[in-house]
Amino acid sequence: MGLFGFGGKKQKPVTAGKNDKISLTGPADAITMKAIMTAGVRGVEMDINLSGDSLSLAHGPVSAKGESAVITYFDKKGTGASLRPKKARILGEQNYWMDLSCQFLDKGEKVSEILNRLNSNLANQEYVAGPLSLADAVIAGNVLMLKKSGSYPAGLSNIDTWLTRVEQQIPENLRSTYMSHVS
Amino acid sequence: MDLFDQRAAVDESEGQYGLSGEMKKTQYILQLLGAPWCPDTLKCILAAAEQGMEMTCGLVDSSENEQSSSDYLAVSEFGVMPALKESDYTVAGVRAITEFINARGLGNTLIPMNAVKASDQDCWIEISRTQAEPAIATLVAECVCSDSNDAGKIADAKNTLAPILDMLNDALGKSEFIVDKFSLADIHWTAALHLLSLTAGVDLIEERSNIKNWLAKIRSKKSACGQDVIATSFMPTAADIKAKKLPPIIKIADF
Numbered sequence: 001m002g003l004f005g006f007g008g009k010k011q012k013p014v015t016a017g018k019n020d021k022i023s024l025t026g027p028a029d030a031i032t033m034k035a036i037m038t039a040g041v042r043g044v045e046m047d048i049n050l051s052g053d054s055l056s057l058a059h060g061p062v063s064a065k066g067e068s069a070v071i072t073y074f075d076k077k078g079t080g081a082s083l084r085p086k087k088a089r090i091l092g093e094q095n096y097w098m099d100l101s102c103q104f105l106d107k108g109e110k111v112s113e114i115l116n117r118l119n120s121n122l123a124n125q126e127y128v129a130g131p132l133s134l135a136d137a138v139i140a141g142n143v144l145m146l147k148k149s150g151s152y153p154a155g156l157s158n159i160d161t162w163l164t165r166v167e168q169q170i171p172e173n174l175r176s177t178y179m180s181h182v183s
Numbered sequence: 184m185d186l187f188d189q190r191a192a193v194d195e196s197e198g199q200y201g202l203s204g205e206m207k208k209t210q211y212i213l214q215l216l217g218a219p220w221c222p223d224t225l226k227c228i229l230a231a232a233e234q235g236m237e238m239t240c241g242l243v244d245s246s247e248n249e250q251s252s253s254d255y256l257a258v259s260e261f262g263v264m265p266a267l268k269e270s271d272y273t274v275a276g277v278r279a280i281t282e283f284i285n286a287r288g289l290g291n292t293l294i295p296m297n298a299v300k301a302s303d304q305d306c307w308i309e310i311s312r313t314q315a316e317p318a319i320a321t322l323v324a325e326c327v328c329s330d331s332n333d334a335g336k337i338a339d340a341k342n343t344l345a346p347i348l349d350m351l352n353d354a355l356g357k358s359e360f361i362v363d364k365f366s367l368a369d370i371h372w373t374a375a376l377h378l379l380s381l382t383a384g385v386d387l388i389e390e391r392s393n394i395k396n397w398l399a400k401i402r403s404k405k406s407a408c409g410q411d412v413i414a415t416s417f418m419p420t421a422a423d424i425k426a427k428k429l430p431p432i433i434k435i436a437d438f
Binding site for chain 2: 013014015062064065066067068069070071072073076077086087088089091092093094095096098099100103104110113114117
């Protein structure tokens, strides 16, 4: 390394090439549904393979495993600005709902209590944490999985309206393909 | 008066950081409810100290299922622990709190900007939370919270942890911190390994030189925001955990 630390070799982060296509693999469970909805809302094009034991992503030389890593990667690689709120309190709110998703909804626990709370919140706001955020994609994944498995509670009209609103965020060229995997 | 004000009251005497008009960026002292054996609580304490946010701490005794009490449910509707209050705002859950503190705090963000590094950070956090921490919780329960020291349970937990810590040790052989620069992944693993170091599983750290050196570095480095404070100095000892004691306040001395 040279004087003042200049001239030293800096390790370049691994990055995918422009022509590398993302492929997502995972079982047909709530975690994979959340990842698909995040990719959709962020306008990320990818191949989806609903098989395997756990969620993973490959993008050229880059790979990511697990819900948080995959969702973060989609958010960063998506079109336009990140969905992570800049304001601390809204960010906290987004992450609170994402924690509820992992801690309870994925396991089918406290489903009606949490969805009733969300339904009542959505009477006064368009999205889960104020503006559109990652929490919308994640909770939409949970709701779609609950609908798919027939365990979605009835009478949550605000959630149904919100779900349509979230689906509309997915670009038209991807919407039907992605929704066919999660519906 | 809510549970925050009962258990983690802010001392409003003159000269307190944030109450004397000296505070520049942050406006309020944070109040945290959690437990000393809970790694998620320790992560919030570390995040506050690293980012120069003063915080008072109070116990919610999860060993007595106090997170299901009506007082706690009044501040965290679904019983999620830990919980944080900033003036009129409350939020719960480790991800929500650590990232809130990160965004609110005085230092640079602890979340990498690069997509691959941010994704790696989250992957390591998930490994800590879903794979390492359940085994560490068993060791803490056997060796610290009680003196049962069940040899079978301890051996099982250590066997679970060994390959996970091998992976971490390899990662730390390639960079100074878990994901290049100091990040939230380091905070998560510091809390988890601090608890492990208080148990019969301490040899799992001692046997892995990269983890051992990284932990020593974390335990001696100044806070990420440049304040004259070592975040790990607020971590509870085994005696604190037995006595169900959290540090009453995360004090930023040189603000």
